[in-house]
Amino acid sequence: MEIINFTAYKPAAIRGGYTDKILRVDLSSAAISIDTVDQEFKEKFVGGRGYALKLIWDGTSAETQSDSPENILVLSGGPLCSEPRFPGTGKFIVGTISPLTETFVDSNVGGHFAPLMKLCGFDAIAITGVSHKDVVVAIDGDKGSIEIIEAPQFDQETELGALSYGEALLNLITEGQIHENIAAVTAGVGALNTRFGIINSLYFDPRRKRLRAKQAGRGGTGTVMRQKGLRGVVVKSALPRIGANNPVDPKGVKEAGSKLKRVISQMDPKQLRLSSWGTPVLVEYMDRYHLLPVQNYQYGQHPDSPKVFADVFLEKYFTKRLPDGCYLGCNLACAKGAEDVQLTRGPMAGKTVGIDGPEYESAAAVTSMGVFDPQFVMEYNWYCDNYGLDTISMGVTASFLMECYQRGFLTEEEVGYRLEWGNVKIADRLLHETAQGKGFGRVCGQGVRRAKEWVAKQYSIRTGRPVDSVMAELNKFAMEVKGLEFSMYIPKESLAQQGGYGFALKGPQHDEAWLIFIDQIHNELPTFETKAEALKWFPLVRTWFNAVGLCKLPWIDVRHPEAASTEDPSKNHPSLSYYVDYMNATTGSQKTMEDLLEDSERLYMLQKLINLRHGKGTREHDQIPERAMGPAFPNEYQAREEYYDQWLKEQLGLHELPAALEERHRLLMQLRQKAYSKLCDVVYEEKGYSLDGIPLPETVEKLRLLDRQALDLLQGHGMEFMKRALSN
Numbered sequence: 001m002e003i004i005n006f007t008a009y010k011p012a013a014i015r016g017g018y019t020d021k022i023l024r025v026d027l028s029s030a031a032i033s034i035d036t037v038d039q040e041f042k043e044k045f046v047g048g049r050g051y052a053l054k055l056i057w058d059g060t061s062a063e064t065q066s067d068s069p070e071n072i073l074v075l076s077g078g079p080l081c082s083e084p085r086f087p088g089t090g091k092f093i094v095g096t097i098s099p100l101t102e103t104f105v106d107s108n109v110g111g112h113f114a115p116l117m118k119l120c121g122f123d124a125i126a127i128t129g130v131s132h133k134d135v136v137v138a139i140d141g142d143k144g145s146i147e148i149i150e151a152p153q154f155d156q157e158t159e160l161g162a163l164s165y166g167e168a169l170l171n172l173i174t175e176g177q178i179h180e181n182i183a184a185v186t187a188g189v190g191a192l193n194t195r196f197g198i199i200n201s202l203y204f205d206p207r208r209k210r211l212r213a214k215q216a217g218r219g220g221t222g223t224v225m226r227q228k229g230l231r232g233v234v235v236k237s238a239l240p241r242i243g244a245n246n247p248v249d250p251k252g253v254k255e256a257g258s259k260l261k262r263v264i265s266q267m268d269p270k271q272l273r274l275s276s277w278g279t280p281v282l283v284e285y286m287d288r289y290h291l292l293p294v295q296n297y298q299y300g301q302h303p304d305s306p307k308v309f310a311d312v313f314l315e316k317y318f319t320k321r322l323p324d325g326c327y328l329g330c331n332l333a334c335a336k337g338a339e340d341v342q343l344t345r346g347p348m349a350g351k352t353v354g355i356d357g358p359e360y361e362s363a364a365a366v367t368s369m370g371v372f373d374p375q376f377v378m379e380y381n382w383y384c385d386n387y388g389l390d391t392i393s394m395g396v397t398a399s400f401l402m403e404c405y406q407r408g409f410l411t412e413e414e415v416g417y418r419l420e421w422g423n424v425k426i427a428d429r430l431l432h433e434t435a436q437g438k439g440f441g442r443v444c445g446q447g448v449r450r451a452k453e454w455v456a457k458q459y460s461i462r463t464g465r466p467v468d469s470v471m472a473e474l475n476k477f478a479m480e481v482k483g484l485e486f487s488m489y490i491p492k493e494s495l496a497q498q499g500g501y502g503f504a505l506k507g508p509q510h511d512e513a514w515l516i517f518i519d520q521i522h523n524e525l526p527t528f529e530t531k532a533e534a535l536k537w538f539p540l541v542r543t544w545f546n547a548v549g550l551c552k553l554p555w556i557d558v559r560h561p562e563a564a565s566t567e568d569p570s571k572n573h574p575s576l577s578y579y580v581d582y583m584n585a586t587t588g589s590q591k592t593m594e595d596l597l598e599d600s601e602r603l604y605m606l607q608k609l610i611n612l613r614h615g616k617g618t619r620e621h622d623q624i625p626e627r628a629m630g631p632a633f634p635n636e637y638q639a640r641e642e643y644y645d646q647w648l649k650e651q652l653g654l655h656e657l658p659a660a661l662e663e664r665h666r667l668l669m670q671l672r673q674k675a676y677s678k679l680c681d682v683v684y685e686e687k688g689y690s691l692d693g694i695p696l697p698e699t700v701e702k703l704r705l706l707d708r709q710a711l712d713l714l715q716g717h718g719m720e721f722m723k724r725a726l727s728n
């Protein structure tokens with residue numbers, strides 16, 4: 001392997017969860033440098049998503065595009081990451097300017113990469129520039145070396161995949177003895193050919209005796225990685241993990257971790273059973289409550305759904321009785337996987353592989369295409385991981401195009417084949433074409449927003465209908481906001497989740513506000529006010545998890561036995577108190593939950609400012625498609641006619657409704673749009689924004705973010721206070 005640049009260094013010691021070092025690599029000049037983090041930076045921006053936001057706020061500008069050399073790919077854990085005595089501590093954030101949204105995106109991912117990165121002496125790695133040839137960055141904390149090396153080349157099949165390439169690379173580095181003390185992030189050929197490439201986080205699982213993968217799936221982080229000419233980042237350290245985070249109060253950490261682990265062992269088997277079934281357990285819940293995307297979110301339920309319920313995967317594929325934590329110490333252990341699955345389709349048909357997943361999202365991406373075949377779910381999952389594609393964006397874009405075909409916006413001639421619902425062969429073909437950048441896959445690989453523009457143009461040429469009027473029709477069912485595809489929950493009947501998707505700063509991904517479960521299944525947000533309040537509170541708590549390097553599932557998916565007797569059970573405060581204890585015991589802070597929320601609010605606001613800077617920060621960019629707020633077309637109304645009629649009668653206080661279904665549909669959508677508009681007004685006020693969704697200067701100032709850039713930005717949006725502040 002040709003070494004392009006090399007630096008010897010001494011890994012910084014970890015104190016109170018931090019190394020206080022950020023590794024910077026510029027791929028244009030092959031420069032390697034190490035920054036020291038000062039106290040103010042650490043206090044204000046916490047870690048993880050906060051570090052990514054601040055580095056991107058300072059290091060990029062309104063002109064920065066996802067493929068600009070100055071775009072930064074940030075990999076950052078957090079102070080609470082890497083502690084096996086507490087559950088869910090293997091998480092880190094990949095933050096960058098997204099090729100789908102062209103504003104900041106963060107995607108959280110597990111595995112052993114971030115803990116090993118910290119043992120190598122870094123809280124974050126920030127990669128800029130573009131290399132003219134493919135490279136790998138290798139960090140060896142044991143030797144004290146950082147290398148930029150020319151990416152080794154393997155055979156064609158290995159080169160195609162992020163998983164296969166990562167395995168070959170680690171085999172090369174370890175001379176065929178891959179072990180637990182090495183981990184890597186990689187991106188595959190699908191990341192190069194689409195806008196929704198993922199980053200795989202690879203780690204060795206000694207129980208399964210193979211490399212496993214978790215994914216930073218959303219927003220095209222892998223695409224940015226490949227555009228930079230970066231094929232992988234490898235971290236290696238043999239330092240022991242227990243105690244390595246060097247908390248200020250180790251006893252306090254142990255106590256907080258033991259309490260949370262006890263809640264998980266006691267309650268998960270009585271609740272979601274994630275430790276046995278993994279997240280596919282959600283397919284059954286979502287189907288039961290009409291929330292499972294079927295045919296591009298037209299329908300929420302299907303008679304064939306039981307074919308892809310969790311018990312099928314458990315019986316047929318998952319390796320049972322293996323504790324599947326994606327990092328040491330997680331007893332929720334939801335990272336299910338299967339061994340020796342024979343692929344039956346695609347370029348690698350006949351090959352036997354280990355498969356990590358499927359997660360709920362990947363199974364629902366397949367049902368969204370109208371397919372209910374568990375073998376296809378497994379293969380779709382594996383191929384997406386190996387190519388380096390986001391299973392969600394791939395499935396939602398394919399489903400959108402299938403609906404375009406269904407409604408006559410696309411023809412067989414334009415696609416090259418009949419793009420029908422529920423056809424496994426077609427879904428499979430489109431997947432491979434997309435990953436390989438061939439045929440109609442080149443349209444699909446652009447994601448829903450750009451595919452929609454392409455379809456509108458083609459249809460307009462074919463029919464003479466103005467492009468704008470075609471776009472208006474497509475916008476009803478194009479499931480994207482800000483350029484990102486919706487994740488896999490139908491929000492039509494949940495105003496709270498509509499806001500959760502519309503206001504989500506990176507676009508409609510549920511990890512900012514997963515309110516569907518508490519709103520639709522637990523009925524814990526009964527009033528407009530409770531929904532609006534939840535839309536401020538939940539994103540802040542979730543932002544905190546992303547800043548400190550923790551998994552949210554042990555908090556949000558396992559209800560503490562005492563939560564029911566608290567004022568607001570959905571917030572699960574008894575478990576949250578363990579997190580506050582864990583934070584204080586690690587860093588030596590004496591923070592309350594309110595303090596942590598204030599820190600989060602600062603990070604949330606910084607992301608809002610980046611959105612504003614990149615033209616995605618105002619009210620118009622929080623608007624959601626009609627399909628997200630109700631039945632976009634009469635056929636959807638008809639599918640649940642009794643339910644919608646009843647809803648309409650209650651809302652209008654009527655006993656009789658108009659006979660024409662079209663008229664009832666129109667009335668319903670009018671009410672839904674009004675409710676969403678009112679939600680925007682109320683939530684903006686809660687968050688300290690103007691009615692146009694722009695942060696009020698005093699809100700920004702209160703959070704200590706009013707630097708020169710923020711002042712100019714807000715002034716550019718006509719904030720009067722700014723004019724005064726600048727003239728003083």
Ligand code: SF4
Pocket residue numbers: 087088089090110324325326327330331332333334335551552553554
């Ligand atoms: S709950 Fe699941 S995703 Fe979260 S840390 Fe544990 S195994 Fe990983």
